[in-house]
Amino acid sequence: MSEKIPYLRVGTTYYKTIEKPLISGDRISILVRWNRETIVSDHGKTYVSSVPKFDGFCCIPEHLEYRQIVQGFYNIYNEIPFSPSAEREDLKNAIPFSLNFVEHIFGEQLEMGLDYLKILLQYPTQVLPILCLVSKERATGKTTFIKWLKEIFGLNMTYIKGDSFGSQFNSDWAAMLVVAIDEVFFDKKEITERLKYLSTTNKDKLEAKGKDREEIDFFAKFILCSNNEENFIQIDENEIRFWILKINPIKTENTEFLNNLISEIPNFLQFLIERPFSTQKKTRMWFSADEIRTKALQRLVFKNNNKLESKVIELLYEFFESNEDEEINVVPQDLLNMMNKMFRPTYWTRNDIRNLLKENWKLNPQNNGLTYIRYDIDFAGIFYQNNSVGRYFTIKKDFILNKYVELLN
Numbered sequence: 001m002s003e004k005i006p007y008l009r010v011g012t013t014y015y016k017t018i019e020k021p022l023i024s025g026d027r028i029s030i031l032v033r034w035n036r037e038t039i040v041s042d043h044g045k046t047y048v049s050s051v052p053k054f055d056g057f058c059c060i061p062e063h064l065e066y067r068q069i070v071q072g073f074y075n076i077y078n079e080i081p082f083s084p085s086a087e088r089e090d091l092k093n094a095i096p097f098s099l100n101f102v103e104h105i106f107g108e109q110l111e112m113g114l115d116y117l118k119i120l121l122q123y124p125t126q127v128l129p130i131l132c133l134v135s136k137e138r139a140t141g142k143t144t145f146i147k148w149l150k151e152i153f154g155l156n157m158t159y160i161k162g163d164s165f166g167s168q169f170n171s172d173w174a175a176m177l178v179v180a181i182d183e184v185f186f187d188k189k190e191i192t193e194r195l196k197y198l199s200t201t202n203k204d205k206l207e208a209k210g211k212d213r214e215e216i217d218f219f220a221k222f223i224l225c226s227n228n229e230e231n232f233i234q235i236d237e238n239e240i241r242f243w244i245l246k247i248n249p250i251k252t253e254n255t256e257f258l259n260n261l262i263s264e265i266p267n268f269l270q271f272l273i274e275r276p277f278s279t280q281k282k283t284r285m286w287f288s289a290d291e292i293r294t295k296a297l298q299r300l301v302f303k304n305n306n307k308l309e310s311k312v313i314e315l316l317y318e319f320f321e322s323n324e325d326e327e328i329n330v331v332p333q334d335l336l337n338m339m340n341k342m343f344r345p346t347y348w349t350r351n352d353i354r355n356l357l358k359e360n361w362k363l364n365p366q367n368n369g370l371t372y373i374r375y376d377i378d379f380a381g382i383f384y385q386n387n388s389v390g391r392y393f394t395i396k397k398d399f400i401l402n403k404y405v406e407l408l409n
Contacts, residue, residue, distance in 0.1 A: 243292040369391055
């Protein structure tokens with residue numbers, strides 16, 4: 001049997017397939033440019049004529065019927081490391097770790113989560129929502145989920161830091177199936193807009209240092225992980241592209257959990273293939289806006305678009321926690337003064353607060369200026385009182401406590 005030739009020629013350029021060692025002890029196969037003269041020097045002039053030749057590169061994502069060569073072009077999309085199991089056993093009982101883990105990540109949306117993974121496997125070009133895994137707590141499994149998907153999809157998935165996404169150069173991830181972005185904190189609206197655009201487009205510009213921009217087919221799905229549940233990204237109340245899941249801590253630690261997941265991958269892939277979809281394609285991102293609307297999304301939207309209300313609620317919650325009063329009388333300037341001391345100086349005005357009280361909370365001020373107890377905050381954060389006169393609003397303790405619970409949930 002002849003030895004496999006590690007070289008290939010694409011267009012007029014030679015490449016060598018090399019096995020790059022990883023810190024884990026594994027190896028990955030990558031293409032590296034190779035000089036023709038070096039090949040001749042190492043193997044002789046006649047050897048070069050046996051090197052396979054291709055017209056160019058292409059990127060055709062396929063997992064179940066993968067082809068390295070497509071109509072004379074060399075496919076840079078990689079074959080996944082595992083093949084579905086050929087055994088027709090009771091697959092559900094053969095993948096306990098996998099099913100429990102998917103349920104941990106997706107919670108009540110387990111079936112949708114399995115649909116998401118099935119689409120990644122069987123329909124890699126299908127547009128999907130931007131999946132966001134958030135939790136301010138540690139040991140939740142967010143990182144394990146990314147590592148598990150990396151094991152499933154191999155070199156077709158990568159993960160980058162949040163600050164790398166803002167770079168103009170994208171050659172290291174533009175042709176990937178899944179791009180996981182860890183430690184996400186996108187405080188600029190333009191980054192959010194770029195992410196939204198990429199999540200639904202089928203074309204993008206590949207850009208590398210020292211090279212001309214090149215238009216490519218784009219099919220990447222984004223997974224964001226963040227420890228900041230409330231404002232890791234700037235989105236508005238009409239946003240329909242983000243599927244945000246709050247991940248709870250894992251109750252019992254298992255140091256071999258990832259290895260257990262990896263051992264089940266062949267059976268899990270077969271399970272996904274045989275399992276029918278629980279949802280139907282309703283939008284270009286498969287799932288409808290109602291299906292991916294979660295409490296975590298609603299909370300993020302509220303925090304992004306109702307910052308004034310959330311700050312007022314937080315302020316008044318602190319007041320009622322530190323006092324036995326069942327209500328408080330305030331004019332808009334009182335709230336503004338206290339907010340500027342409790343938080344850093346704000347850019348809101350008395351009119352903003354008045355509109356919140358009247359339009360959002362449906363409260364009405366007194367018809368005439370009356371004497372009331374006015375509260376303020378000293379620089380130690382302690383509430384103190386004095387007398388004042390004004391057309392004050394009355395805010396009940398129960399009203400604020402209910403608002404605060406809504407804010408948290």
